[in-house]
Amino acid sequence: MCEKKLLLLALLPSFFLTGCWDKKDPEDRAFIITLGADSTAAGCSFTFAPANIETGEAETYAAESETLAGAVAQVDTHTSRKTDLGQLKTVILGKELLEDGAKLDALLRELERSQTVSEKVMLLAADGSAAECVEAAMAEDSKTGLFLWDFYKNTASEVAVTKGMDLDTFLTERQEQGGCGVIPRITAKDGKLQLGGGMAVTPTKVYPLDHTEERGYLFLLGEAEGALLEGSYRGEVIPVRIGKSHVFYDFSLVGDSILCTVTLPLEGTLQGGRGNFLLDESDKELEEIFEAIIKEEVEHTLKIAMAAEEDLFGILPRLQRAMPQLAEEYSREVLWDAVVFEIYPDLEWKDMGRKR
Missing domain, CATH: 3.30.300.210 (Nutrient germinant receptor protein C, domain 3)
Structure with missing residues (x-):
């Protein structure tokens, strides 16, 4: 009798555990690998590029909102899969957004405060539209979407044509340098990506750096x-x-x-x-x-x-x-x-x- 009581006491807490009733399986989530952000009259246009965990090619989708959170909420009303930024590797910032210091700061701070986005997410500066660059990146690698991440992880530091930049480092440099900093440049041309060079960003303007100018910058950093x-x-x-x-x-x-x-x-x-x-x-x-x-x-x-x-x-x-x-x-x-x-x-x- 005593043993039965002890067993009942041991099992009792399990009745109050929620378990994984609200857990979503991977196929129920859209794991965003690359995000593009462009400036619009109403705020920003966000282009989401998910990893493809199924057969076929992954498709990008877009939403327009004043905030990234608002865009995610918008997207979730049009798709059966929950948008997940926990695996986000790369954020591409459009040129017009880079020229708008207030919008850029707002987006960077939102990324910084996010509970799901890593502070080590890589930043790239588009010499034009971020959306076009996202589409070109997906064309290069529609399965995992990690083409850009792999390039800066494995190649960029060994050829000295550009320098990787993560969110945390850029925020620190921007604060120390009066709102200025250099983000690696990406260009979409005829549906193909061109990597290398940089975009020197100020609070109101951007200055494109070609490969030679970026190399001069790397010499100044002692990283050539x-x-x-x-x-x-x-x-x-x-x-x-x-x-x-x-x-x-x-x-x-x-x-x-x-x-x-x-x-x-x-x-x-x-x-x-x-x-x-x-x-x-x-x-x-x-x-x-x-x-x-x-x-x-x-x-x-x-x-x-x-x-x-x-x-x-x-x-x-x-x-x-x-x-x-x-x-x-x-x-x-x-x-x-x-x-x-x-x-x-x-x-x-x-x-x-x-x-x-």
Whole structure:
């Protein structure tokens, strides 16, 4: 009798457990992998690209709303599957949205506050319509939708044509840099994706960066490993790959200006050439050729920021840490107007040809 009472007491809590009565099976959910956001007169147009867990090709769908939550709620009234952002990997931001600082901030904060979207979701900037880029991405990979994610995870960091950017990092940089930052660029052309380059974003405008300008930005970050440069030497085009990339900043007052000295310690490896010039006496000459190429690229990239009158590339936070008293005394605008740059690449060879 006592044993029966104990068994009844043990089983009693199970009658009050809800269990999984409200659990949705995977086939009942639309797991969104890629999201596109474009600016419209009424707010934003959102394009959702789900992973395809069934046979056939996955289809994108769109909704227009002032908020992402509103768009999700809209979509859920037109589909039998619950929209799930828990697996979201990539958010593509349209150019017109990037130019509207208020809308952009509102969307970024909504993504940041979301209980389901990861703070490590990858951001991309469309050089045009985000919806077109989402459609092109789905054409590349309609099964999993992970084409973009895989590119930035496996390829981008090794070829130095662009730099991955997640939500958390961009929000931090945007706060430190007065609303400015660089997002990797994506372009849809004839239904195909073009990856590489960047979009320098300010609160009111965007500045497209081509592959060379983006590479100059990567040199400024000390993250140009994998960059391939080509220089002319003795009538031959010589390719050099950057193996190691570092950067050091030094700030000093020179009259009414703030001199920013940027030193770039680099390691390069020759990737080709007939081999008749790979002699010790050629080392210095080749170094000077490629150092001049790097210096020109970095200076050209910095000119974009100077012409925009905005710290697009995160120089001022370095200055503020190096000279806090000066940073407290003057505004960002005054400081940026006073900065002048001197660029000093320092290239050394890792290997001057294969030894047999």
